[in-house]
């Protein structure tokens with residue numbers, strides 16, 4: 003079996019490697035030459051548990067190679083980004099570009115699968131484009147029978163657990179026709195241990211958006227509670243812990259906002275598709291983004307009352323134990339503070355080798371955990387990395403702490419000393 007995976011990012015590369023491990027001959031396509039070169043040398047350009055060993059193994063054995071030129075294959079998996087434009091409408095430009103490339107090598111018997119998170123109807127657009135560019139082949143859902151299959155199968159993996167979830171998670175497989183879905187299902191059965199459930203392409207597209215919107219709305223509830231609890235002078239973490247003892251209550255955790263390239267983005271795809279009927283989904287997005295601004299204001303107030311005192315911003319990643327800084331609320335907070343207090347801010351991020359470029363114009367410096375404990379009387383926890391969580395009370399008892407993740411619940415309340423900020427969520 004020959005498989006081409008278009009897009010060697012956080013989803014495409016692990017997917018390509020897992021398929022290659024089954025003995026298929028996999029060609030990974032990426033527009034960035036450095037990604038192609040890195041993969042061909044058996045290395046990885048992204049940090050993900052166990053990915054380096056897997057990629058180096060399948061490249062060495064000749065099952066995976068990368069290129070920027072697509073070749074004929076039996077199965078095409080499109081895993082390119084679908085960002086949103088300034089107006090918060092999804093941009094499917096990369097998907098359609100990938101589909102154009104597929105059209106140039108498409109032949110009868112092939113299966114084309116879209117995995118990128120996409121607005122409802124995108125898979126049909128891909129089919130329409132293939133039909134237009136290769137009119138001699140019979141397209142699914144247009145002619146009575148078809149020469150190739152087109153399906154949508156969203157990825158659902160959690161960064162940090164990608165290689166496990168790629169195999170264990172259930173997959174929703176939406177075909178342009180039931181036959182297309184069955185062809186795609188045969189492919190996923192090669193490496194998926196979870197259930198593979200078939201449906202229509204449109205239902206599968208909406209399912210993916212729904213999963214991430216569900217999580218966003220639930221995190222927004224927790225973030226809204228954290229503001230109310232602050233107003234009431236109550237510890238939000240305790241309230242959530244207690245409420246979750248109810249058998250039908252399961253509240254998520256507040257934080258400095260929602261990051262990553264999925265949950266902070268995908269709900270807008272639903273809002274853009276039907277603005278009139280999505281007030282809840284839109285408001286949840288606004289609540290989560292608003293929480294970041296709230297944290298910036300609270301931290302700035304605390305720092306302003308302590309002029310010249312070194313401040314450690316703990317973490318830049320969008321969530322715990324990963325090196326992914328895309329759409330990260332932690333990075334947004336740290337950057338805003340570094341710009342406002344150029345000489346006071348130190349950044350602690352064990353997953354970064356150097357500070358992202360955005361910090362270049364600020365006076366912020368990257369320091370390690372030990373240096374932060376030794377030199378920074380103020381600590382602002384932005385990410386719940388295990389290494390931060392493991393700092394015992396004795397090493398931070400005299401710190402002024404703003405813990406946006408609730409990892410140091412044993413932190414003693416600050417004395418009512420005028421210059422000390424109040425702990426807030």
Ligand code: SAJ
Nearest residue numbers: 157158159160213214217254255257260261262264320321
């Ligand atoms: N977060 C909170 N509180 C919580 C849980 C998460 O503030 O209780 C924050 C995180 O810190 C992070 C953001 O939300 O900033 C998103 O993190 P996440 O762990 O919820 O999700 P992602 O973005 O890493 O991955 C999600 C997953 N979707 C769902 O859980 C429904 C994953 O399964 C998807 O494959 C992925 O989006 C995707 O690619 O769409």
